[in-house]
Each structure stands twice: as C-alpha cells, then as structure tokens.
Amino acid sequence: MDPSQQPNSRSAERCRRLVALALASVPLGGCYDTAILMKARQESRELIQTEEVDLGTYRITLPHKLGVATDNVVDFHVFGQVTRGDRQAIDDALRMRGAELRSKMLVEVRAMTPPMFEEAKLTALRNAIAEVINSALGRRVVKQVRFYRFSFNTI
Known part of the structure; x- marks a missing residue:
C-alpha cells in the first residue's frame, strides 16, 4: 500500500x-x-392529595358447599383513597346509597373463591371493592383500596 x-x-x-x-x-x-x-x-400528585374514606366493615360468609362441614368467613374493614375534590361525591353516595352499595359488595365478595382471599395483596378483592363503588358513581373516584383490618377464616 x-x-x-x-x-x-x-x-x-x-x-x-x-x-x-x-x-x-x-x-x-x-x-x-x-x-x-x-x-x-x-x-403521584393525586396520591399526595388523597383522603381516606371509610367504606365500611363487612363480615361475609361465603356460599356453603354441600358435603363440606366447614364454611369460610371474610371479615374486613375497608377504606378507599379519593382525591379531595371527590370527597363530597363519595360521602354523598355512601350516605344515600349505602344499602345498595353494601348489597353489591356482598354479591361481589360471595362470587369470589377462597384462594382469592389467600393471595398476599388481595388484588381481586381490592379491585372488586373499587369497581362496586366506582360503577355506582359512574367514574373512577376510588383510586386505591386498603384495609384497616382483614381476616379470612374457616369455621
């Protein structure tokens, strides 16, 4: 080269x-x-500006299975996180439609299977609770669902 x-x-x-x-x-x-x-x-801004709203205390017995000597009981006290602007809407809905919401919650929880309550994060239950409240209001008001207390027992 x-x-x-x-x-x-x-x-x-x-x-x-x-x-x-x-x-x-x-x-x-x-x-x-x-x-x-x-x-x-x-x-993240919404989570910073959220408030806890008590969604109620529930003690629900799952449907009895014939031939099985035990029943399952779900006992929880739940709250939802809502933005400050939505606080009045959720308070009004809980006050005026409380019985309807409790009835829908009962139907949703009783439709679940025992393994759903044994999951560590209780994702299915959290989603069902949020769906019941949000569908009643027609928009996504409950941002997150948390528990003050939760237990799942076989009696």
Whole structure:
C-alpha cells in the first residue's frame, strides 16, 4: 500500500466512526414519552392529595358447599383513597346509597373463591371493592383500596 494513502484511510475511518456514533446517539437524546411522564406525575400528585374514606366493615360468609362441614368467613374493614375534590361525591353516595352499595359488595365478595382471599395483596378483592363503588358513581373516584383490618377464616 502506498504510504501517502494510509493516513487518508485512517482519517476516513475515524470520520465514519464519528458519524456512526453521532447517528446512533441522536435517537437516544429524546428517549422518553412525555404523555407517560405526565400521567405518572398526575397520579403521584393525586396520591399526595388523597383522603381516606371509610367504606365500611363487612363480615361475609361465603356460599356453603354441600358435603363440606366447614364454611369460610371474610371479615374486613375497608377504606378507599379519593382525591379531595371527590370527597363530597363519595360521602354523598355512601350516605344515600349505602344499602345498595353494601348489597353489591356482598354479591361481589360471595362470587369470589377462597384462594382469592389467600393471595398476599388481595388484588381481586381490592379491585372488586373499587369497581362496586366506582360503577355506582359512574367514574373512577376510588383510586386505591386498603384495609384497616382483614381476616379470612374457616369455621
């Protein structure tokens, strides 16, 4: 190889590498979704500005299975986290439609199976409670469901 061409090829190779590196790093500069970030920020803001609303105390016996000598009892005291702006709506609904909500809660809980109550996070029960309240109000008012007390026993 001609020695006069060798520095040129090194320079060209270096230039190609720099261009490839620059092109590879261009898409990485804007690698975030602003809509997702804004939604996460809104959700964290809502959780900071939430209040606990007592959704009631329940003691529910699951349907009896014929031929089995035991029954299952779910006993819990539940609360929901709602934003401050929704506090009045949930208080009004609990006051005016309390019996209806308790009835729907009873139906939902009795439709569950015992393994659902043995799950560590009680996801199915939490979702069912939130769904009962939110469907009655026609919008997602209860953001999270938590328990003051929970027990699942076989008697």
